[in-house]
Each structure stands twice: as C-alpha cells, then as structure tokens.
Amino acid sequence: MTAITNTIWNRQVVPVIDFEFMGVKRIIKKAAEILLLSKLFYKTQWYKSLFVDLQHETYPDNTWYRNHEERNFDIVNLGSSSAKYAFDYAETGVKGMNWAQKPQTLLEDFNLLRCYHSILKKGGYVIITIMPFTSINKKTGIYDALKYLKIDTQSEPIQPYLYDKAKKYEKFPILFGKPALNGLLKYILGKENKNVVDISQCENNPLSDSDLGKDAQRWVDGWKKQFSISDLEQPLTPENAQGREFRIKVMQNLIDFCIEREYVPVYVIPPVTEYLDKYFTTKFKDIYIYEFLQQVGRDVKMLDYTKEKELMDKSFYFNSFFFNKKGSKVFTGKVLKDLGLER
Amino acid sequence: MQPIVLHNGVKMPPIVETTNWMDYPQMKLLVSEGLKIGFRAFDTARDYGNEHIVGQVIKECIKEQGLSRQDIFITTKIGNGQQRLGNIEEQIDISLKNLQTDYVDLWLMHWPYPEHYVSTWKKMEKVFKTGKVKAIGMANYRIRHFEHLFKNDIEIMPHCVQFELHPMRTAEDIVAYCKERNIAIQAYSPLCRMIKPIVESDILKRIAEQHQKSIAQIILRWHIQNKTVPVFKSLKPHRLKENFDIFDFELTDEEMKDISSLDCDYKYHLESASCPGY
Numbered sequence: 001m002t003a004i005t006n007t008i009w010n011r012q013v014v015p016v017i018d019f020e021f022m023g024v025k026r027i028i029k030k031a032a033e034i035l036l037l038s039k040l041f042y043k044t045q046w047y048k049s050l051f052v053d054l055q056h057e058t059y060p061d062n063t064w065y066r067n068h069e070e071r072n073f074d075i076v077n078l079g080s081s082s083a084k085y086a087f088d089y090a091e092t093g094v095k096g097m098n099w100a101q102k103p104q105t106l107l108e109d110f111n112l113l114r115c116y117h118s119i120l121k122k123g124g125y126v127i128i129t130i131m132p133f134t135s136i137n138k139k140t141g142i143y144d145a146l147k148y149l150k151i152d153t154q155s156e157p158i159q160p161y162l163y164d165k166a167k168k169y170e171k172f173p174i175l176f177g178k179p180a181l182n183g184l185l186k187y188i189l190g191k192e193n194k195n196v197v198d199i200s201q202c203e204n205n206p207l208s209d210s211d212l213g214k215d216a217q218r219w220v221d222g223w224k225k226q227f228s229i230s231d232l233e234q235p236l237t238p239e240n241a242q243g244r245e246f247r248i249k250v251m252q253n254l255i256d257f258c259i260e261r262e263y264v265p266v267y268v269i270p271p272v273t274e275y276l277d278k279y280f281t282t283k284f285k286d287i288y289i290y291e292f293l294q295q296v297g298r299d300v301k302m303l304d305y306t307k308e309k310e311l312m313d314k315s316f317y318f319n320s321f322f323f324n325k326k327g328s329k330v331f332t333g334k335v336l337k338d339l340g341l342e343r
Numbered sequence: 344m345q346p347i348v349l350h351n352g353v354k355m356p357p358i359v360e361t362t363n364w365m366d367y368p369q370m371k372l373l374v375s376e377g378l379k380i381g382f383r384a385f386d387t388a389r390d391y392g393n394e395h396i397v398g399q400v401i402k403e404c405i406k407e408q409g410l411s412r413q414d415i416f417i418t419t420k421i422g423n424g425q426q427r428l429g430n431i432e433e434q435i436d437i438s439l440k441n442l443q444t445d446y447v448d449l450w451l452m453h454w455p456y457p458e459h460y461v462s463t464w465k466k467m468e469k470v471f472k473t474g475k476v477k478a479i480g481m482a483n484y485r486i487r488h489f490e491h492l493f494k495n496d497i498e499i500m501p502h503c504v505q506f507e508l509h510p511m512r513t514a515e516d517i518v519a520y521c522k523e524r525n526i527a528i529q530a531y532s533p534l535c536r537m538i539k540p541i542v543e544s545d546i547l548k549r550i551a552e553q554h555q556k557s558i559a560q561i562i563l564r565w566h567i568q569n570k571t572v573p574v575f576k577s578l579k580p581h582r583l584k585e586n587f588d589i590f591d592f593e594l595t596d597e598e599m600k601d602i603s604s605l606d607c608d609y610k611y612h613l614e615s616a617s618c619p620g621y
Contacts, residue, residue, distance in 0.1 A: 065613045069538055072608060114620045118613040154423070156619040260487065 046183025079129025093343030135292035137243030533573035
C-alpha cells in the first residue's frame with residue numbers, strides 16, 4: 001500500500017530537473033551492468049581488493065561520521081606505504097587516524113586532507129611522512145585513481161590522473177580483461193583465498209639476515225629503475241628535478257592549508273632497518289630529503305628518526321623497510337612523546 | 344513569538360522546520376502538522392533532492408489551512424554542484440519552479456566552496472536585486488570565509504548565516520562576528536542530534552527539571568534567548584508540538600551560562616566531508 005501510494009505521489013510531484021533523461025541514462029547503465037556481468041564482478045575478492053576503506057572506517061567521510069560520535073581528533077598522519085605500517089594509535093589514548101596508503105603520493109595526501117581534515121581539533125597535528133623518494137614523481141596509473149573511489153569524496157578525485165577512466169572501470173570491471181576474468185573464475189570456483197595472512201601484524205621479523213640484505217637490495221634496485229636513477233649520490237635527473245618542482249608546490253599548499261585552519265603540520269621521517277639504511281648515505285639524504293624540505297621553505301617542525309639506532313632494530317620490522325606490529329607501537333609512542341601527546 | 348528582523352527589514356520566524364531528505368507522505372504530514380502548531384518557516388536545499396516536494400506540499404498545505412504564501416518563510420540553498428556550473432542566475436529560476444513560488448524568502452549558499460564562493464556570492468547579489476529572493480546569505484561559513492569574501496568588494500552584507508550551533512558547539516567567535524555585523528543566525532542541528540552527552544548532561548537535566556520541560560525544549564529556548572534561530576527536523580508530529588512549546592518560560596542568565604558551558608567545539612557534521620577544501 002505504501003509503495004503504491006509513494007508511486008502515485010511521486011508522479012504528481014514533478015521536479016524541474018530532466019529526470020526523464022536521467023532515468024533513461026540510468027536504465028542504459030543498469031542494462032550495461034547486467035550485460036557485462038558487473039554485479040558478479042563486484043562480489044569477487046579481486047574487485048574488492050582494488051579499493052581502500054570499503055567499510056568506511058579509515059577516512060571520516062559522510063558514512064563514517066554518521067556511525068561514530070568521536071570528534072576533535074588530536075592527530076592524523078599522511079604518507080605512503082612506510083607510514084601505513086609505521087603508525088598505530090590504538091591503545092595510545094590519543095585520538096589519531098592513519099590515512100597513509102600503499103602507495104600514496106603527496107598529492108593524494110593533500111587531497112585526502114582537504115576532504116577529511118574537519119575531524120581534527122583546533123591545533124591538531126598533521127604528520128607529513130617523508131620517505132626517501134617523497135620529493136620526486138611517481139608515475140600514477142588507473143589503480144591509483146581507482147583505489148579511492150569507494151570513499152565519499154563528493155566527486156572530487158583524490159588522484160585526478162585517469163579519474164574518469166577509473167570511474168568507468170569501477171562500474172564495468174570486465175574492462176580490466178584478464179585479471180577480472182581470473183578473479184571471477186576464482187570466485188565462481190570457490191578458490192578465492194579467504195585466509196590472507198597480514199604479515200605486518202607479526203611481532204618479529206620473519207626474514208633472516210641474509211634475506212633482509214637481499215630484500216633491501218631489491219627495494220633499492222626497484223627505486224632506481226622506477227625513478228631512472230643510476231647513482232643515488234648524483235644530482236637529480238632533469239625529469240626528477242621537474243617532478244620535484246611540482247611537489248614543492250604541493251607541499252607548500254599542504255602546509256599553508258594546515259596553517260590557515262590552525263592545525264600543526266609536522267614532518268616525520270621514519271627509520272628503516274640498517275640493511276636498507278646503508279644505502280641511504282648522508283649525501284643521498286641531503287639530495288633527496290633535506291634539500292627538498294629546504295626548498296619547500298616553510299617553518300615546519302621536523303622529527304627525523306633516521307639516525308635512531310634503537311628504532312632500526314630488525315625485530316621491529318617485517319622486512320627491511322616496514323615496521324611490524326611491535327615496531328609501529330614503539331615508533332608511534334615515540335612520535336607522540338616527542339609531540340608532547342603521550343598519555 | 345517575536346520574529347527576527349533581518350538588516351534589510353525582512354522578518355524571519357524565530358524557529359524553522361527543516362525538510363531534508365523527507366519524501367512526500369512524510370513531508371505532507373509534518374508540514375501540515377507544523378502549520379497547525381504555528382510553524383511558519385521551512386528549510387530546504389537543492390542538495391536535499393526534494394525542493395520540488397517542498398513546493399508541492401507547501402502549496403497544498405497553505406490552501407488547506409487557509410493561509411497565503413506571504414504567511415510562509417521559505418529558505419533554500421544553492422549546492423556545490425550548482426556553484427561548479429556557475430549559472431547561479433538560472434539556478435534560482437529552477438528553485439522557484441521547484442518550489443512553485445515567485446520568490447524565496449531566504450536564499451543561502453550551502454557551502455563556501457573553494458574557488459567558487461566569491462563569484463557565487465556576486466551572482467547571488469545580482470539575483471537579490473531582481474527581487475526573486477528577499478534575503479541572501481550562506482551556510483557553514485567560518486570567519487576566514489567571511490573575511491575572504493569581504494575583501495572582494497561585495498555589495499551586500501549577508502542577511503543571514505546558517506551553521507551548526509548547539510550547546511556543545513557555541514561557536515562564540517562566529518556568533519560574535521555575525522552579531523557585530525547584524526547578520527542573523529540560523530542554527531542547524533540545534534539539539535546536536537540529542538547525542539549521549541546531551542541526553543545525559545546533568546546540567547541540562549537539572550534545568551529541565553526546574554522548568555518542567557524536556558531537555559530539547561531547554562536547548563531550543565536557549566537558542567531563542569540567544570537570538571539564534573533553531574532549524575530542526577523531527578519525523579514525529581508530537582515532537583514538533585513539544586519543540587514549539589518553548590515560548591512560555593524563560594531561562595535565567597545563570598542557566599544560559601551553564602548551558603553554554605557544555606561547549607567543546609563538537610561538530611556533529613564534519614564540514615570537509617561535504618565540502619572538500621573547506
């Protein structure tokens with residue numbers, strides 16, 4: 001009865017928007033979804049793994065805030081993979097959120113902050129995590145744009161490059177081709193891996209000394225290839241120098257944004273294991289980190305942990321680069337203490 | 344029930360019923376009941392997706408209750424999507440058609456949408472001069488937004504601003520800033536959604552008991568005495584009646600202060616989640 005009544009009322013009340021056209025568009029989209037098996041793809045583990053925060057528990061978007069009453073957070077951190085594993089505010093007594101992703105660029109950091117900063121209290125801290133290659137361009141692709149599409153950003157892209165294409169692929173996963181079909185096949189055959197072990201949750205480093213050495217070498221070789229660097233102690237390539245110019249502007253905007261809203265930006269440079277640290281020479285750090293921050297030219301507090309030997313203990317990591325559960329607790333505690341937020 | 348007089352002389356009722364996200368049957372019931380109780384001001388927005396239902400319901404209700412359009416005060420808002428489009432002068436015509444009226448009493452910019460809000464305001468000023476809207480203002484502004492706007496050679500001082508305001512967010516700085524400039528204030532989420540710290544507040548419980556009123560009535564009265572206009576939503580007619588029954592008692596200065604002491608800058612609605620770059 002109610003449904004019938006609603007239908008009748010809705011017919012009577014005609015808004016001045018071209019709903020007829022919108023209706024046709026919606027029908028075509030729905031038909032395309034059905035024809036392209038989209039609904040089935042949406043159920044696969046492969047599809048779900050493309051996105052961050054499907055449960056709306058990481059970023060305080062419109063869904064989050066209606067389900068949570070906590071407000072006026074003390075601290076949020078931005079950053080890429082390393083920061084994702086470095087910060088854990090649970091059990092600290094401090095209201096904090098870890099907004100880092102694996103991976104995440106400085107531009108994405110800034111756009112996330114633009115969307116969700118209102119969770120912070122006046123005077124709250126914004127940790128800007130600086131990694132060895134934060135200052136130079138990372139090539140972004142469709143997966144980078146895609147991963148933020150399930151959080152509510154009010155149609156403002158977190159990663160604008162390839163955003164429109166990513167929206168299309170989100171709707172019609174079959175466009176991915178082989179990976180999508182593989183994911184679907186696994187789903188249909190019941191062969192999806194339901195028991196994925198999160199190695200970052202370990203309390204000790206599972207790698208041997210020899211494996212840690214190899215792991216560190218792998219990271220360095222990967223970065224050299226990714227950023228076309230032949231020697232880590234040589235000046236930036238013209239391409240990387242150009243990328244830095246852009247990132248200097250992004251960082252300046254990010255810091256100015258914080259200050260205008262009365263938040264306190266802080267640079268935090270996390271440590272790595274000694275296996276990896278040996279590649280980050282003083283000269284390298286000068287070129288890739290400190291010169292960059294100097295060029296940004298903003299008076300920002302810096303917490304640099306790259307020389308803190310006790311934090312480089314391999315037992316705090318799950319490989320040569322990322323903190324494990326034990327390490328993130330120790331590290332977060334140290335950062336909070338240094339900011340005077342220890343409870 | 345004394346109206347609030349905007350600085351251009353327009354009279355605004357001191358209490359507003361909002362209609363956000365309501366469908367026709369719900370809204371018909373609540374607006375109809377609201378009018379019988381004495382409500383004369385109704386709030387909507389393009390972003391609520393039901394401006395057209397508000398138009399239909401109000402048209403029907405005023406006819407049924409022997410009222411005229413002039414008896415009703417309608418507030419609507421222009422959303423970020425329309426700010427992006429930039430055709431603000433056309434957008435008011437769409438709102439007028441949706442609302443089935445010749446004029447809107449108060450037209451608000453919903454958000455200080457970065458890169459757009461100054462230009463939107465200047466276009467709103469032009470619309471104001473046409474008489475299609477009786478007053479203009481904005482929602483969700485902070486002082487920095489006002490300051491930025493005022494630096495840009497605007498012609499018309501806003502008549503009214505709407506923002507989240509309740510005992511847990513007294514926003515004294517914004518309230519003082521607006522009062523100094525004679526900008527009227529509408530308070531949304533005036534009861535802070537009756538969240539636990541409100542419902543369980545000893546201060547509110549004590550004052551409610553002293554006056555034999557509910558906590559909601561005490562808070563709404565606090566708004567009235569502060570000259571901030573509560574804009575609230577209820578889906579229950581009896582609640583509407585209760586919330587309107589606030590004009591027969593007065594809070595003392597001490598009680599007013601005690602209620603304000605609950606302030607902890609608590610915003611239920613996180614602004615940046617609705618307006619990136621806020």
